[in-house]
Amino acid sequence: IAPWNYPLQLALSPMIGAIAAGNTVVLKPSEYTPAVSAVLSKLISSVFPSDYVTMAEGGPDISTALLQQPFDYIFFTGSVAVGKIVMEAAAKQLVPVTLELGGKSPCIVHKDADIQLAAKRIVFGKFTNAGQTCIAPDYLFVHEDIKTKLTEEMKRAISEFYGPQPEQNPQYGKIVSERHYQRLLSFLNDGVPLTGGQSDPDHHKIAPTILDQVKDDSPVMQEEIFGPILPLFTYSDIGEVIEKIQSRPKPLALYVFTTNPEIERAVLESLSFGGGCVNDTLMHVATPYLPFGGVGESGIGSYHGFDSFNTFTHKKSVVKQTNRFDFAFRYPSSKNGLRMIRKILK
Template identity: 60%
Template sequence: MSQSTVREWTETDIDEAVRKQKLYFAGLETRSVAFRLAQLHRLKEAVKRNEEDILKALYMDLGKSDMEAYTSEVGFVYQEINLTVKKLKKWAKQRRVKTALTHIGSKGWVQPEPYGTVLIIAPWNYPFQLVLAPLIGAMAAGNTAVIKPSELTPNVSKVMARIIGDFFHPDYLAVIEGGLEASQALLKQPFDYIFFTGSTGVGKVVMEAAAKRLIPVTLELGGKSPCIVHNDANVKLAAKRIAFGKFMNVGQTCIAPDYLYVHQSMKPQLILAIQEAVEQFYGSDPIRLDRYGKIVNEKHFNRLLAYLKDGTVVYGGTYDADKHKIAPTLLDQVDWNDAVMQDEIFGPILPIIAYDDLQDVIDTVNRHPKPLALYLFSDNADVQRRITTSISFGGGCINDTLMHIATPHLPFGGVGGSGMGSYHGEYSFQTFSHYKSILKQTNRFDLSFRYPSSRNKLGLVKRIMK
């Protein structure tokens, strides 16, 4: 993988980059569906040619194995591009709507149009996929885009900047690297849309900056996503799928099960089954395994180590400070006053809380901010309906974890404190499009009763508008 230095972007540089993108957008070239399709094909080709460098950068920054990096980052992007290319002509068509009786003789339609120049701010946990997935939607809708990758994954950021720089003109797509100062300078710009993925705290800063210019936003945030295992669950299968969802990317996943609610009668066998699943995936000593990932930096590593003081470690708990690795860990005897239950964990630590009454679970989850995801393991249709209708959450699964994000046919997004707006597949196109309403009135005749000069027409109006 080639090495390059990070360009130092000044506020003047950023001003000029955004100005040029707005000028390019004003030239209308991005409005053509043929242009958009050509650019999406070009994006896929760019990724294909640099696949090895992308996988290497993901390993260097996060310790991701080729298998995990490909399935959760690169392959995910391919699938998004493939669907978008296949469906874009249909999505971009104007749509006729019915004519109201009061508008007889007219025609109405809804026409999707791009917002203009958009800003995409990406996080570090899936630093490739969470740039490209929203970018695909922005390109498909006909926007130009400025991309701000995370400085916490510098190798992926460099590769991203090189790929976009080699394959696209900066007046169309531009990558701006850097830290806090670059982000602050970008948030002062007159973008037409902002798409942010990251923490709730930073999301508030982004939304505040956008509000000053009335810029629409999508916020993909996080929160404490519960996983509920009821007394009729298939324990072995639930354990396997929970371990998969929790320990992928060593727990650094915004929709990972953050804590586990398990029916008291199932708790001992579930703990044992999760241990067996972990050892099946990662062996008896995961932190020595090269394909088991690492915590992104020392700050987050130390934050996670502090959580090991809460409750009782019933499995795992080992770590390697030099490599920033923490083994998959189960915490028992945890309550809501513990530090591990105050914020999103974002690491390979799974607190376990037992329950007897499902209503207690519902009430407790509902007392806290709305989670980004929720997972329920139960074969009881009444329990499934009760949980999914009684608790508000962004999205989730019944009898699985994470997999709702892997289909481009479902919208992905949060609610309340876990975010606003959604994307993936057609929903990405919709997110980056303004749906313009147009009414074309006839000149063949004119309905005079609508004008102020009309008299004795109230009876007719009442019959039409009753």
């Protein structure tokens, strides 16, 4: 069951793993991207026989019907809320699942970071696809000593990437639907924009926005943002950052920018998260040599590369025994069986 935010890649990538492992596949694309689904359906039907790979287009009713079928495996990418529905349906038939979910992925910039490079890489990671990326930095912790310098560099990077009016740039992404657009607009009231905040209702676009003076209990901090809004918090001690992240559900991704090995080690060893980067964003998802997946509320299981093959296979353990000889001591009729077994175990 594929999502709408990367409707081609997130449909085909797990499908490739399933095919490589020798399975047949029923693929359910998102109803939010019907044009992509139509193209994908035409492509798949031209390549694969329908009893090998088939598409099931439609809305939630189709997903509900599919979840009632006795599949061998269910692979779902989407929100935490829908992931719980998928897992509940799968549990009724004891169907194993991989759940690629999301959550609020933190980004930390310590005072010793390469600020210019950090700014560019955070802007890239956050505002690619207008922030509609499951592993996008969801909120930012910056050391108080470098807040002004980092935000200035981020403003410069936004202008370099998307121009002075990003919401008017045809190559800057749209928000997928009116409902999501209105939800994101409401988040703009939860702080003070240091940059951005402009919107284009006709095209469902919101300019890349860095939001300052945000409270921990504000609506923008209660759910995954999944849009081009980045709440910013300052800190003086890395310990307080670690404690705040630990108080939240385990995120799908985490990013830390530092040149201090002790800070790096403290963050990576103290926090549980699906995957992430040191001094970068998003790039851990680009390598086929690392498994990709969440932990806790951010997901169950992983895939990519050979891990996709492992996800869609079952390791069948078989012993083929010899007939040339037989150990008599293994049987209960053996007089010295227990003594021999004790010797072997020693």
